[in-house]
Amino acid sequence: MNIYALIILTTLLLDILLNITADLLNLKNLKTTLPKEFKGIYDPEAYRKSQEYTRTNTYFGFITSSFSLTLTLIFWFSGGFNYLDQIIRGFDLHPIWSGLIYIGTLMFLKAILSLPFEIYSTFVIEERFGFNKTTPLTFILDQVKMLALSLVIGGPLLAGVLAFFQYTGTLAWLYCWIVFVLFTLFIQFIAPTWIMPLFNKFSPLEDGELKEQILDYARDVKYSLSGVFIMDGSKRSAKSNAFFTGFGKNKRIALFDTLMEKHPIPEIVAILAHEIGHYKKKHIIKGMVISILHTGIVFYLLSIFLSNKGLFQAFYMEHISIYAGLLFFGMLYSPVELILSIFMNIFSRKNEYEADQFVKDTTGKSEDMIHALKILSVHNLSNLTPHPFYVFLNYSHPPVLQRIRKIRDADNNV
Numbered sequence: 520m521n522i523y524a525l526i527i528l529t530t531l532l533l534d535i536l537l538n539i540t541a542d543l544l545n546l547k548n549l550k551t552t553l554p555k556e557f558k559g560i561y562d563p564e565a566y567r568k569s570q571e572y573t574r575t576n577t578y579f580g581f582i583t584s585s586f587s588l589t590l591t592l593i594f595w596f597s598g599g600f601n602y603l604d605q606i607i608r609g610f611d612l613h614p615i616w617s618g619l620i621y622i623g624t625l626m627f628l629k630a631i632l633s634l635p636f637e638i639y640s641t642f643v644i645e646e647r648f649g650f651n652k653t654t655p656l657t658f659i660l661d662q663v664k665m666l667a668l669s670l671v672i673g674g675p676l677l678a679g680v681l682a683f684f685q686y687t688g689t690l691a692w693l694y695c696w697i698v699f700v701l702f703t704l705f706i707q708f709i710a711p712t713w714i715m716p717l718f719n720k721f722s723p724l725e726d727g728e729l730k731e732q733i734l735d736y737a738r739d740v741k742y743s744l745s746g747v748f749i750m751d752g753s754k755r756s757a758k759s760n761a762f763f764t765g766f767g768k769n770k771r772i773a774l775f776d777t778l779m780e781k782h783p784i785p786e787i788v789a790i791l792a793h794e795i796g797h798y799k800k801k802h803i804i805k806g807m808v809i810s811i812l813h814t815g816i817v818f819y820l821l822s823i824f825l826s827n828k829g830l831f832q833a834f835y836m837e838h839i840s841i842y843a844g845l846l847f848f849g850m851l852y853s854p855v856e857l858i859l860s861i862f863m864n865i866f867s868r869k870n871e872y873e874a875d876q877f878v879k880d881t882t883g884k885s886e887d888m889i890h891a892l893k894i895l896s897v898h899n900l901s902n903l904t905p906h907p908f909y910v911f912l913n914y915s916h917p918p919v920l921q922r923i924r925k926i927r928d929a930d931n932n933v
């Protein structure tokens with residue numbers, strides 16, 4: 520086994536070990552006593568149910584991650600990557616077509632194998648806890664649309680990357696970077712108007728008390744209200760949420776319709792204020808800049824390792840190709856990715872605190888935000904007491920109790 524195989528294998532094993540450790544600590548940290556902030560909001564039965572939900576999902580996660588690791592290792596060490604390459608080479612196609620078929624086939628296989636798990640999660644687990652609203656038809660249509668989108672968007676992009684590395688020499692990484700950035704900015708720009716409506720209906724706010732209050736608030740903080748929409752999240756799940764998407768003239772805040780049913784108007788305004796906070800505090804722009812820089816570094820490193828013989832030996836390949844190099848580099852890069860994702864989560868959790876602070880500063884009413892956070896956690900059966908190590912690895916948002924305490928702390932300091 521060469522050094523590349525060793526690095527990749529170690530990362531795969533380390534990754535699952537870290538996650539299992541975090542999961543076990545998380546399970547151990549499930550407290551039976553209700554945190555005092557939630558007295559009167561959670562009844563004991565529902566609180567028990569929320570812990571059961573965390574437990575069920577954790578056990579299910581053990582099964583899916585060990586299944587996926589086992590299959591990856593079997594495919595790798597039985598020479599699957601080379602076997603598939605030999606079959607495709609037999610067709611004697613242009614290398615770019617071979618690359619599209621090679622990567623497409625592997626992605627398709629991965630999707631097919633994860634499908635039963637997705638079905639179980641949606642129609643058994645989510646159903647048991649009363650969340651699932653997805654009909655089998657919606658589920659099937661979602662899969663078909665996603666497949667079509669990855670062909671239409673992913674296909675040309677992959678072909679472009681393969682072509683640049685095939686024909687443009689040492690600066691290929693730079694061309695790839697420029698095209699990739701322009702392309703993803705374009706996709707993000709059109710996503711709210713062209714892509715997301717394929718999956719959900721977005722309706723403008725209806726006239727009434729809510730709209731007036733939101734209008735007042737938006738005027739106060741100088742935010743254009745044209746971008747606030749209600750999304751039919753109830754089509755798939757009873758869980759509720761809100762999010763920010765797009766940029767420039769095409770930016771949007773989507774509030775789930777499920778949110779409307781559960782929260783009084785001032786709380787919806789607080790949730791909206793939090794999303795506007797992400798925009799006003801430039802979290803969206805910062806996130807984009809980080810991802811653009813990251814893409815550049817990845818393409819540069821890719822160009823260094825792309826035809827590295829050792830990397831191909833690690834996967835028992837008989838031929839060197841750009842497309843397989845792309846895939847293997849992705850695996851070699853995974854330790855960096857693992858560390859980066861931890862930093863990105865730290866960055867994201869910091870942004871959540873800032874957006875909460877923005878709500879406090881601009882509405883002056885922290886109790887509405889706190890109550891909204893509590894109701895959201897109860898309805899989504901969020902884990903109230905996640906283990907700090909689990910949070911460190913996986914949470915893009917701080918645990919709800921920490922958010923509440925932070926908002927209250929800031930109150931006391933005034």
Ligand SMILES: [Zn+2]
Nearest residue numbers: 793797871874
């Ligand atoms: Zn947020």
